[in-house]
Amino acid sequence: MGAQTTKQYAPGTHPDLPPPVRTTGPIAWMRINLFSSPLNIALTIASVWILWSIVPGILDWVVFNAVWSATDRKDCWGQMAAARDGACWAFIRGSFKLFLYGWYPEDQRWRPNLCFVLFLVAVVGVLRENMPGKKYWLWYAVAFPFIAAWLLVGGFGLPPVSTNKFGGILLTVVIGVTGIAFSLPIGILLALGRRSNLPTLRTVCVVFIEFIRGVPLITLLFVASTMLTYFLPPGSTFDLLMRVLIMVTLFSSAYIAEVVRGGLQGLPSGQYEAANSLGLTYWRAHQLIILPQALKISIPGIVNTFIGLYKDSVLVLIIGMMDILGLGRARLNDADWLGLAPELYLFIALFFFICCFSMARYSLNLEKRLETEHRR
């Protein structure tokens, strides 16, 4: 060691050395994250090989070889080097209006558009932090489903539109948003009922929740489409969309109830006792003390249930409603666009991915934000 030291420095005068290559910079990052052990080296090589063999093909098909405007599939494939060499997005483009609104009358389409804008306003108003006048935004969000229903269905001054004209993304979003908006309050009530100390009330809630959670949604939709008329007073008819909305709401409220029950059970009993000792009534205690904390704990579960509900809304295709998937499949039978299933499914998958992934990210964000408030 000492033999190589040629120059002597007084303490504190040595110039700064560059950081060692082994611990900083991209090479060190790769050493730590990609090549830290023989197993990791093998895994990295295998991953690169998988990416190398899959990604270029997918990119070619989706983007580089894709055709964006054509009159039919023959035309589409004619524009490629070889048929089916790329995606024929012309198919989606040509049917885009149909996929968006279904058969909603052309001259009335400003109504769903307006609804969508109002919906965005409601979402931003409720979800954004530090919004001035939080209370009024909440009232607006509560009123929104009813305003939207009036706008979409009509009546009271607007020309009525039959609900069997609804279709595509419009129908998907209507089912999803209605289910989300109404299943939360019903679910909370069911959860409270299940934890009530009144035996009859508790039994009713337990039986309802366990029954709904025990059967697939599709059987409930069958009930809605074939059987529900038997339960109603003779001669009364009931809109199919309405029946489906009721079933979807009941279905997801049972799941919400279980999530909220988990949150309620997660609260230490001292909170209940403190609320009681302050002399608060049952409802005041829940409103001020219990539910704000319980709901905060159950946010991830609630959002997951909402995502599940939104994804489950495609099941209405099986009872013959034309949501985005049903409409798309109907278009696949069109002689001009026969056999373009991969394009269609990829498009719909992307639509759902964007909706659900953003919901999931928001919930993660919210969780983190609320967690910092708890930190001591």
Add this chain to the structure above:
Amino acid sequence: MTPTRSETNNLLLRLWRNQESRAVIIQIVTMAVLFVFIALIARNIVINLAAVGKEFSFNFLMWPAAYDITFSPFIEYTNQSTHLRAATVGALNTLLVAFFGIILASILGFTLGILRLSSNWLVNRIAYVFLEFMRNVPVLIHILALYSLIVVLLPPAKKAINIGDGTFFLSNRGFYVPSPVFESGAGIVGVVLIIAIVCVILFKRWAKKVQNETGKIYPVFWISTAVIVGTTGIAFLATGMPLSWDMPVLKGFNFKGGMALKPEFLALWLALSYYTACFIAEIVRAGILAVSHGQTEAARAMGLRPNRTLQLIVIPQALRVIVPPLCSQYLNLTKNSSLAIAIGYMDITATLGGISLMQTGREMETMMIVMGFYLVISLTISAFMNWFNQRIKLTER
């Protein structure tokens, strides 16, 4: 002046303000509302059924079903069979796809969960992108897309993709694999295998007892493997290898012989499996992360090797967190198998709840049976989960 509480003479108001009597009142009102509701529905059902001239009975189950079921691997079925038999075929098909789905989903899910925990950045990211994309798309779209991929993109039977030199064939008619043919003597091998397994279980118990008492550790895994493989192998050779394979052979437009995994079954099985696996992966990951690092360090400090640490310390504690949500994922898979109806796989929803319902017009009865079937499965799996939870529960003082 408003009357104070003690001055109130109104009996009802006083009853309402007493906690116990209020509880009674609320319950009576609940029961009354419920009874009125049920009575109204029952009355409506009776009137409505009478109006369309239907009766409520299950005798339709004995009528001939008069429709074909292409996939019935367990019991004989022709279109002359009864609706009851069609329902049984459907129920067995549901159980079949659920069973294999649960197995494949568990394997895939645990693998993906571990990949997601990998310290290798690239592997971690690939697993993350895959998981997020798959689980944010409805399972019905997975099923339909996979089905159309199999039917549209795979070649017809004549040009089937041949894997392993005439052993496996992949075509748009399904995946053809050789089927085992058991000859005389195969029963003896089976009996030997069962005896070997019983012996191994007894040996394991004994070894554990010895370890608890004396601390001596036997190489249980290697001895068990040797016993099972060895005895069964000897029996297999001694009885003259009573097992042959029936190979699929192309005859005309389709394959003869072998076993066929139909496209409907394949699509449903694979799509349900990888969709559920994405959720299982997240559960596994959360479960393993939930075991605090101190536990691993303590195990290392006691001198346990890494794989023993995993086996004795991490996995038992992680399982406690993993099992309850895992069971509900298994339940979800079973319930999602009802989407079979969208691609024509004949499960119970498609046979009894679909075609039988349409043919007989007995909406009420068929839906009751179908829902009852799923309820029984759900309650069984929940009961099993509770039992298992009790077993692995944290035993505190």
